[in-house]
Amino acid sequence: MSNIKCVDKFGKAEEDIVQEPEARLKQLISNSAVHVDADIPIRRYYRSGQELLRMAITYHEEGSQENAYTLYHKYMVLFLQEISKHPEYSTYPIEIKKRNKKRCMSLLEVAEKLKKQLFERYQAEYEKFVTQQVLVEQELDKRRQQELEERRRLIEEEEARTLGHEDAKSRRLDHEDDEARRSRWQEEDSEEGHRHSPPPPAYHDVVWSTNEDDDNSRCSSAALYPSQSLDLPSAPQQQDFPALPSSDTTTSSRIAVPQLPSRALKPVSGSSSGSNSVPSIDRSSKPTSLLGGGGASLRRVRLPQKMVDQFMLLAATNTARNIETCGVLAGIMRKGELHVTHLLIPKQSGTPDSCTTQHEEQLFAVQDKHDIITLGWIHTHPTQTAFLSSVDLHTHCSYQLMMPEAVAVVCAPKHKETAVFTLTPDHGLNYIAQCKQTGFHPHPAHPPLFVKAAHAVLENNADIEVIDLR
Ligand SMILES: [Zn+2]
Ligand SMILES: [Zn+2]
The missing domain is CATH 3.40.140.10 (Cytidine Deaminase, domain 2)
Structure with a gap:
């Protein structure tokens, strides 16, 4: 049997959230362990047995199924199994021993019925939990997708900005080139008369060569497109996801995907126990006090x-x-x-x-x-x-x-x-x-x-x- 673990978006297990129904029942039974101490007089056990039963009935009447089941189980383990190990057992009055065994037999049916109810409740809680887990996974997938799209959008914006910047630079160069050409033409014109046609218009979508050795103007398309060596953030690869927190680009660090609170994964237990929380379970299997409620903390x-x-x-x-x-x-x-x-x-x-x-x-x-x-x-x-x-x-x-x-x-x-x-x-x-x-x-x-x-x-x-x- 395995516990379902809450796996966060980085694939890290946070804590055990809910156990399979069989495991929870097993835990309850291990909480019912009874150890008979030879130093405690046997009459005290028979005495406490009475009180144990009283508490079990109260828990049962109040709808506290786990506690009731734990105490019924303790009672039966004590008087059907453990008490005979006590050194005074053989000399203890036979009618008291018989009476207790008879009571145990009548409790078997009650305890079995409780166990069945508990199992059904655990089953329902478990199924609800699994369903919630699937919904949470779907929600996480959706957010991952949104994050990817947001990244792509930001990268495209960044590219567009860079392109615009390069374009403006080209135009500036272009303009300076035109000016130089014009003044050169004017100088030549004044020296040699009107040998040339009027200066060419200042084109804004082409770059004129500024090579002083080559007086022939030549059009270049190279500056129209950004260089392949431009240092732009590359689009994230799907298999690399998620890479947060990222230290490479400001683009990705601006995107914050809120983490789902793990609390949201916890199932709400059925109301049959009168409690809305998953019962706290003492995970140690050491024998507990005979009249203990089965919970980890002391009752007031x-x-x-x-x-x-x-x-x-x-x-x-x-x-x-x-x-x-x-x-x-x-x-x-x-x-x-x-x-x-x-x-x-x-x-x-x-x-x-x-x-x-x-x-x-x-x-x-x-x-x-x-x-x-x-x-x-x-x-x-x-x-x-x-x-x-x-x-x-x-x-x-x-x-x-x-x-x-x-x-x-x-x-x-x-x-x-x-x-x-x-x-x-x-x-x-x-x-x-x-x-x-x-x-x-x-x-x-x-x-x-x-x-x-x-x-x-x-x-x-x-x-x-x-x-x-x-
Ligand atoms: Zn002492
Ligand atoms: Zn004293």
């Missing part, structure tokens, strides 16, 4: 400011005793953005610098009941500033490995500070995932392992539902 996460305020109130008693408090951020996906709608406070045990959740299954039950997905977590630093400790980094890593947009909110009331963090996706996430140490331990500070989450936005008017399970 919207967090209500009220969530932070209410969490601080709920944590106040612990904070006063210098004990950390933690909560889970959950919500929904809408139009490609993630909205934190629920703050869940699980049963927990805290210390001045740590907080451990208990009875996770209660959390999961609440999430299933409300049909919400995990978007991150929040915790207090009663006396310290807002940052992520080494233990925090490892806690957050398991969130972000599943959901690339997951955020860690840290509230530091003593310093009147609240920050929203994320592991750096190009370094911190992998580094922490590889780090096998536990408890508090040092990590190198550079390059940074975490940063403030640029994709997170605190919203003043959004509401939050708080569910305190303590």
Whole structure:
């Protein structure tokens, strides 16, 4: 399979514009690669599988076909293929495994139908692109022809100008010759009387020889035509075209053929996806986060400011005793953005610098009941500033490995500070995932392992539902 390349008027490939439908589908499938990490407990995969399906359904309902297909495909790859490689698989409850496999079978049909729709859309976009490409080529040919004609016209004008110049020069010479002849004749006449007939008329279309040795006037046609050695620009040869920018004559440099903007070559995709642009495709085929949207960039996460305020109130008693408090951020996906709608406070045990959740299954039950997905977590630093400790980094890593947009909110009331963090996706996430140490331990500070989450936005008017399970 080959990509169509945009070829500009100099035959240079600019960029891949659109791929053949099969290649685009293949790309989508490679975006759905799933890798099961033996260090992540298997229940987390089953848990995230639920959320994966929730997101896939939302994407499907919103008409985001690529994302829906990618997530359905991920789900099936995970539970029909990859999960059995997990070391805990053999001991995991058989009824849960069966339930997931059954769901996969029912999804096969949905995914196949989506795939067919995507293929048809890609096919239509591709055909449209090819048609546009032909039109653009025709337009370029037309312009090349116009340029050639313009060149020819300018050359003819130049020739005509040069000819006129030569002609005028000839006439000047001609006139001077006549004058000399006249005066010579007059001199002779005065000396020898009227031996000669009157002076000849001054011809303007012939040149009289000025050879002093030859007194007989003689007509020459040589000066009527420009010399063959005149330095005129030669007409361009078709096969040399195009030779712009030219350095030889001013004639050609005056002709500027505007280049067609390459943007014009880009096909407009069908409206079935609700988007007018060709979907951006991550060309790397490395496995992506389980709950990632499949796109190259992170989706925006919207967090209500009220969530932070209410969490601080709920944590106040612990904070006063210098004990950390933690909560889970959950919500929904809408139009490609993630909205934190629920703050869940699980049963927990805290210390001045740590907080451990208990009875996770209660959390999961609440999430299933409300049909919400995990978007991150929040915790207090009663006396310290807002940052992520080494233990925090490892806690957050398991969130972000599943959901690339997951955020860690840290509230530091003593310093009147609240920050929203994320592991750096190009370094911190992998580094922490590889780090096998536990408890508090040092990590190198550079390059940074975490940063403030640029994709997170605190919203003043959004509401939050708080569910305190303590
Ligand atoms: Zn912390
Ligand atoms: Zn570590």
